[in-house]
Amino acid sequence: MADDRVDDRLDDRLTDDRTTNDRTANGRVDDRADGRTTNDRAADRVDRRVGDRADGGVDGGGVMADDRGVATVVGVACIAVFALLIVFGVRLGGVVVERHEVAGAADLAALAAAAHLTDGPVGACDRARWVAERMGKRLGECAVSGWEVVVRVDGAVSVFGTPSVRARAGPAEG
Structure with missing residues (x-):
């Protein structure tokens, strides 16, 4: 009899209108009406703290929010400096010759x-x-x-x- 009650509760949970996608990583179901999981809300809070806005703007602290492409800019700057050093070295070598x-x-x-x-x-x-x-x-x-x-x-x-x-x-x- 007790086993039947447990089975009934499991059936009720599985047939609930919520899908398995509404469950968080630790198995908790989101009870809010917006349909977002607790992990989604936590990620949004972290994003706001870090300043990672989707529009790539500046957060309230004055720090650039989106740093995508920084490695490209730094790489191009390093290549430009290296090219200038090569040009300088070639010119200096020509003067010595x-x-x-x-x-x-x-x-x-x-x-x-x-x-x-x-x-x-x-x-x-x-x-x-x-x-x-x-x-x-x-x-x-x-x-x-x-x-x-x-x-x-x-x-x-x-x-x-x-x-x-x-x-x-x-x-x-x-």
Whole structure:
């Protein structure tokens, strides 16, 4: 007899107009007329506290409510910074290469001028200018003092300035 009463109560619960979707995770049935479960209401309360509004607005605390897409923006910013560093590194590398080329041109121009000192100071400086121009550089200064020649060769203008190198050639001291 007692078993029949339990079965009747179970049948009444199953045939109730509520569906199994109205039950919460712990098996409680929602008794309110809006048809929402207790878990739905709890989620709404959490959403309001966190500020996660469906319209993506700002909550009362002044914090952006919707942070979807933040990783994309941060990723793009990181890529942009990385690209700028690469461009800066390439430019800086080009300046270093140019400076080495100017140094080589200055050394060769000074040696060429010293080798042509027998032609006089004008002939020696003309030869230094010829060597610098053949290397794509510009002879900025040429000074002859006895058997010693000092030249200054300038490179191409860049963002970081114009590389300029002095070189000296003449007889060995001693």
